[in-house]
Each structure stands twice: as structure tokens, then as C-alpha cells.
Amino acid sequence: MDESPFNVWNGWSASQRDLFVLDHNGDLVLSQNISSGLPSNLQSTIIDLIESIPSGSILGDLNEDGTINVIDVVNLVNIILGGSSSEQQLAAGDINQDGTINVIDAVQLVNIILN
Numbered sequence: 001m002d003e004s005p006f007n008v009w010n011g012w013s014a015s016q017r018d019l020f021v022l023d024h025n026g027d028l029v030l031s032q033n034i035s036s037g038l039p040s041n042l043q044s045t046i047i048d049l050i051e052s053i054p055s056g057s058i059l060g061d062l063n064e065d066g067t068i069n070v071i072d073v074v075n076l077v078n079i080i081l082g083g084s085s086s087e088q089q090l091a092a093g094d095i096n097q098d099g100t101i102n103v104i105d106a107v108q109l110v111n112i113i114l115n
Ligand SMILES: [Ca+2]
Pocket: 060, 061, 062, 063, 064, 065, 066, 067, 068, 069, 071, 072
């Protein structure tokens, strides 16, 4: 929520009836003045966005077996070292959610397992 003093709103120089739609990465996908009504394709746009979200990914569960353990760390380290990875693995492996997978995520995943 962008609450008073509406920093996000002001930062985007939005007028009172502008609609902004972000995808799950926080990227702007739609920006439109809706004074004359909502865009006709709004529903399908949102459905497309929902379907684009990687499904079933548990943070840290890279091999999708439902648990987080040392095998997931091995998978994550392989990706960091340049191994191939799926969209789901990239989502599950970005432990600190900064948009990239690197050694910091591996350290945090180890900490999750140890705690
Ligand atoms: Ca796992």
C-alpha cells in the first residue's frame, strides 16, 4: 500500500485516475489513465500475469521434493557455478529475493537448513 504522503504515487507523477499494473517481479506492465473506464483487456492481462508466476516453488526447494535439505544446497551451488537451471529453480534459489542467484543465497539456504 502506498500510504500518505503517497511517495510511490508522487514518484510516478501519477494523476488521480491512472492505473498501474506490476508483474510478480515488480516490473511495470501497464500504465494507463482510466478516467473513461477500465481497459477492456484488464482481466485477461491480470490472468496472464498470474499464469506467468512460477507455480509451486517453495523458497529453497530447488529439486521440488517438498523439503529443504543439503541436496537443494548442492543444486543451488551447481547453478551458481554455471550449471543449467529452470525458471522454477531460479525462483526457488533466490533466497534473499534480490533477483540474482549467487553465493549469498547459498549461505542463506545453509542457514535455513541449520536453523
Ligand atoms: Ca528439496
